[in-house]
Amino acid sequence: MKGEPVEAGDPERDRLDRWRRERLAADHARVPPRRERFRTLSGLPIEDLYTDDDLADLDPARDLGLPGEFPYTRGVRASMYRGRPWTIRQVAGFGQAEDTNARYRYLLAHGETGLSTDFDLPTLLGHDSDHPVFSREVGKIGVAIDTIEDAHALFADIPLDRISTSLTINASAAVLLAMYRVVGEERGIPGDALTGTIQNDILKEYTAQNEYIFPPGPSVRLVVDSMAWSAEAMPRFNPVSVSGYHIREAGATAPEELGLTIAAGLTYLEGARDRNIDPDFVAPRLSFFLDIHNDFLEEIAKFRAARRLWAGLVRDRIGCRRPESLLFRVHAQTAGVSLTAQQPLNNIARVAIQALAGVLGGVQSLHTNSLDEAYTIPSEDAIKVAVRTQQILLHESGVADVTDPLAGSFYIERRTNDLEREARALIDRIDAAGGLVAAITSGMAGQIIADSSWEQQIALESGDRTIVGVNAFQDAAEAPLPIEPFRLDPGVLERQLARLAAVKRERDAVRVDASLAEVRRAADDPGVNLMPAIEAAVRARATIGEICGTLREAWGEFRPPVVF
Amino acid sequence: MSEAHVSGTPRNRIKVVVAKPGLDGHDRGAKVIARALRDAGMEVIYTGIFQSPESIVLTVLQEDAQVLGISSLAGAHLEYTTEIIRRLREEGMGDVLVLVGGTIPTADAATLREAGVGGVFGPGTPTAQVVAFIEEHAPRIEDRVSRPWTT
Numbered sequence: 063m064k065g066e067p068v069e070a071g072d073p074e075r076d077r078l079d080r081w082r083r084e085r086l087a088a089d090h091a092r093v094p095p096r097r098e099r100f101r102t103l104s105g106l107p108i109e110d111l112y113t114d115d116d117l118a119d120l121d122p123a124r125d126l127g128l129p130g131e132f133p134y135t136r137g138v139r140a141s142m143y144r145g146r147p148w149t150i151r152q153v154a155g156f157g158q159a160e161d162t163n164a165r166y167r168y169l170l171a172h173g174e175t176g177l178s179t180d181f182d183l184p185t186l187l188g189h190d191s192d193h194p195v196f197s198r199e200v201g202k203i204g205v206a207i208d209t210i211e212d213a214h215a216l217f218a219d220i221p222l223d224r225i226s227t228s229l230t231i232n233a234s235a236a237v238l239l240a241m242y243r244v245v246g247e248e249r250g251i252p253g254d255a256l257t258g259t260i261q262n263d264i265l266k267e268y269t270a271q272n273e274y275i276f277p278p279g280p281s282v283r284l285v286v287d288s289m290a291w292s293a294e295a296m297p298r299f300n301p302v303s304v305s306g307y308h309i310r311e312a313g314a315t316a317p318e319e320l321g322l323t324i325a326a327g328l329t330y331l332e333g334a335r336d337r338n339i340d341p342d343f344v345a346p347r348l349s350f351f352l353d354i355h356n357d358f359l360e361e362i363a364k365f366r367a368a369r370r371l372w373a374g375l376v377r378d379r380i381g382c383r384r385p386e387s388l389l390f391r392v393h394a395q396t397a398g399v400s401l402t403a404q405q406p407l408n409n410i411a412r413v414a415i416q417a418l419a420g421v422l423g424g425v426q427s428l429h430t431n432s433l434d435e436a437y438t439i440p441s442e443d444a445i446k447v448a449v450r451t452q453q454i455l456l457h458e459s460g461v462a463d464v465t466d467p468l469a470g471s472f473y474i475e476r477r478t479n480d481l482e483r484e485a486r487a488l489i490d491r492i493d494a495a496g497g498l499v500a501a502i503t504s505g506m507a508g509q510i511i512a513d514s515s516w517e518q519q520i521a522l523e524s525g526d527r528t529i530v531g532v533n534a535f536q537d538a539a540e541a542p543l544p545i546e547p548f549r550l551d552p553g554v555l556e557r558q559l560a561r562l563a564a565v566k567r568e569r570d571a572v573r574v575d576a577s578l579a580e581v582r583r584a585a586d587d588p589g590v591n592l593m594p595a596i597e598a599a600v601r602a603r604a605t606i607g608e609i610c611g612t613l614r615e616a617w618g619e620f621r622p623p624v625v626f
Numbered sequence: 627m628s629e630a631h632v633s634g635t636p637r638n639r640i641k642v643v644v645a646k647p648g649l650d651g652h653d654r655g656a657k658v659i660a661r662a663l664r665d666a667g668m669e670v671i672y673t674g675i676f677q678s679p680e681s682i683v684l685t686v687l688q689e690d691a692q693v694l695g696i697s698s699l700a701g702a703h704l705e706y707t708t709e710i711i712r713r714l715r716e717e718g719m720g721d722v723l724v725l726v727g728g729t730i731p732t733a734d735a736a737t738l739r740e741a742g743v744g745g746v747f748g749p750g751t752p753t754a755q756v757v758a759f760i761e762e763h764a765p766r767i768e769d770r771v772s773r774p775w776t777t
Contacts, residue, residue, distance in 0.1 A: 183648070183650065183700060184649065189649075195648075196648065196649055198648065198702050198705040198706070199648055199649055199650075199700065199701075199702050202700060203700045272651025272652075272653060272675050273651050312653075312654050313654055399654075402749070402750060403729075403749045403750060404750055436729065437729035437731070438731070515654055515657065516658060519658050519662075523752050523753060523754065532750045533752075547731035547732075547734075550701075624672055624674040626656075626658075626672055
């Protein structure tokens with residue numbers, strides 16, 4: 063690595079010095095550097111050249127290993143895409159369950175291989191569709207789910223024993239996880255046939271995505287409860303997807319995204335250990351979700367660094383022994399924040415480049431953004447281009463036919479080392495601050511993200527960073543958007559309210575009340591796993607608002623410090 | 627109003643409430659705007675997320691702000707903004723300059739302006755443009771209706 067002392071008279075260093083002095087300087091005498099300083103999107107300096115000098119400390123057997131072997135730098139599976147390609151998983155959700163179910167069928171008909179659900183904000187925050195203020199947001203940015211009946215409609219005729227499903231929900235995730243299990247049960251599908259992932263990563267909500275309800279303490283307990291419950295009730299389902307995506311989108315750099323994500327994963331495993339749950343019992347089903355931003359090479363290195371850093375920490379710090387516990391299995395999504403409203407067709411090119419970085423980085427599952435995704439529910443035409451982009455990568459580009467092809471690249475390996483080192487330093491800082499929960503409640507974690515976000519804004523406005531179509535190559539006149547903003551059918555709210563009312567009318571009210579009382583008892587006893595009580599309430603047709611309302615009464619609501 | 631208040635004194639600083647109505651948690655833009663306005667010398671109150679129209683109007687009232695910036699990236703901008711403007715007018719705060727930022731479809735921007743929104747700023751707007759707009763269009767303190775509860 064650079065910065066290591068190089069002995070005087072080192073012939074390699076002499077050769078490089080001469081090259082810089084004679085060749086490079088001569089070139090730049092004629093053609094000056096395009097910029098004063100070259101830096102990655104995350105602000106890491108980029109030298110004029112990388113050579114084997116940068117890899118002096120790299121021991122390939124120790125630091126890279128082979129695919130499917132510790133430290134997993136080269137991939138979590140030996141066969142990688144030569145066996146099973148990554149899952150093409152586009153997130154979808156709007157309106158009522160039936161509307162989203164129709165979108166699922168469209169996606170599956172066009173070659174998508176896994177489902178992914180976005181929920182509306184009332185559902186995400188544990189409110190029913192008939193909430194007096196928030197009913198205005200029903201069905202807007204995702205699908206509205208109030209009771210198990212909505213969940214049945216969402217997955218109607220989808221073979222849940224063959225198609226894996228991702229549920230993008232956090233604060234109220236325990237309720238949706240129970241609903242998924244109960245949908246399977248009521249359709250006669252055993253729990254061990256259900257596959258998929260629920261995001262259920264509450265910690266990044268406090269710093270990045272802002273969909274939290276309860277204070278961090280009980281929230282982390284709920285995550286640990288769902289991990290332990292899921293490992294038995296639906297052992298092939300991933301009960302947590304530890305997410306850096308939102309942290310990055312909120313403005314963090316790549317190393318901050320990595321550091322905060324891995325710190326969260328460690329917090330959940332330590333939470334399990336503190337409750338006398340064997341980390342090796344739950345760690346194999348922890349999965350991850352990262353962003354793929356614009357800096358192509360930095361992003362490839364990020365995925366490689368993530369695998370190595372996670373494997374080492376889970377083995378050495380948590381003490382896991384099962385190889386499956388050490389795998390950083392990751393879903394990735396191209397960067398929504400990189401999409402531009404200006405000249406939106408350019409987004410197709412951005413997404414393709416980002417998706418390529420994800421594939422070269424060895425992701426297990428991929429969402430490619432639709433060109434209109436930053437500001438509307440994607441149109442079917444736009445989402446088709448996004449799916450086709452993945453199919454072109456898989457079937458035409460050849461990059462899926464070889465595993466970790468960039469290993470050994472001076473630059474990629476050096477950058478992999480840099481990102482691992484920077485992320486590890488951030489984890490150390492968080493530890494010194496008392497852990498991630500303390501760093502969240504003090505505002506420290508939020509401030510880190512806000513500061514990086516601000517620096518990027520400055521870089522953009524000063525012209526230091528170019529965004530095509532936004533601060534360079536703008537169109538003279540604002541062209542009309544070649545996209546039709548999504549319009550929610552205004553009848554959605556009315557129909558959803560009617561269904562909710564019907565469920566409430568027809569259910570056994572005594573059984574609902576008893577099940578909610580049981581949720582409350584379990585919430586008050588931190589030694590108990592809450593999931594069985596939540597599952598029983600779901601089965602009794604209690605609403606998400608009633609279940610989360612009961613937990614609100616027990617735990618209160620959380621407001622983190624406002625930092626900007 | 628004396629000459630001493632013309633420029634630079636705290637009494638004359640433009641006061642802006644930056645608000646996030648509803649359940650939308652996308653606050654990167656709101657925070658960047660809050661910081662840019664603060665750096666431009668304005669007094670900024672950021673409400674944080676999960677605000678109801680009622681609580682936002684209450685904040686504007688209590689702070690006696692001249693400007694309200696509403697940030698929305700979750701599609702509920704029409705519903706919340708129109709209610710906020712109605713409530714502002716009911717409270718005698720109809721002169722507050724209301725701005726909306728976020729992912730607002732072109733057609734909705736026109737609807738918002740008709741409803742009384744002074745400016746709509748989409749993704750990629752330079753913060754300097756927002757600062758300049760506020761400096762030009764914010765109601766001047768000396769023009770404001772005198773309110774018994776302010777000094």
